[in-house]
Amino acid sequence: MTEKLSETARDAMLAPLLESGWEMLEDRDAIRKTFRFDSFISAMGWMTRAAFWAEKWDHHPEWFNVYNRVDVLLTTHDVDGLSALDVKLARKMDTL
Numbered sequence: 001m002t003e004k005l006s007e008t009a010r011d012a013m014l015a016p017l018l019e020s021g022w023e024m025l026e027d028r029d030a031i032r033k034t035f036r037f038d039s040f041i042s043a044m045g046w047m048t049r050a051a052f053w054a055e056k057w058d059h060h061p062e063w064f065n066v067y068n069r070v071d072v073l074l075t076t077h078d079v080d081g082l083s084a085l086d087v088k089l090a091r092k093m094d095t096l
Contacts, residue, residue: 002076002078002079002083002084002085003079003083003084004029004076004079004080004081004082004083005081005082005083005084005087009084010082013084013087014031014082014087017031017087017090017091017094020094021033022090025073028075029075029080029081029082030073030074030075030081030082030086031073031074031075031082031086031090032071032072032073032074033071033072033090033093034069034070034071034072035069035070035071035072035093036068036069037068037069037070038068039068040067040068042068043065043067043068043069043070044065046070046096047063047065047070049096050089050092050093050096053089053092053093054089057085057088057089059076059085059086059088059089061073061074061089061093062074062075072093074086074089074090
C-alpha cells in the first residue's frame, strides 16, 4: 500500500527534484514542473513515453499540453499528498 511521505523522507527525496526544476504547490501537497520541447511532436512523444511508465506503475499524472509545453502535476490521490510514487515518476520524467 502507498503511504504519504514522512517529513524525513520528504526532505531527502524532494530536495534533488526541487533542484532540477520541480516546485511545491502552496495550496496542495503536490509538485509540478513545466517541460518545454522543440515541437509539438517532441512534446507528444515525451508524453507517450511518460505514459508507459505511469501505466506500468499505475500512477498517473495530472498534465496539460499546449504545443511544445507540458505542465505536469504529481500527487497521490489515495493518500491525499505526496508519496514515493510521485518521486519515482518525477525522476523518470526528468530522464526521458
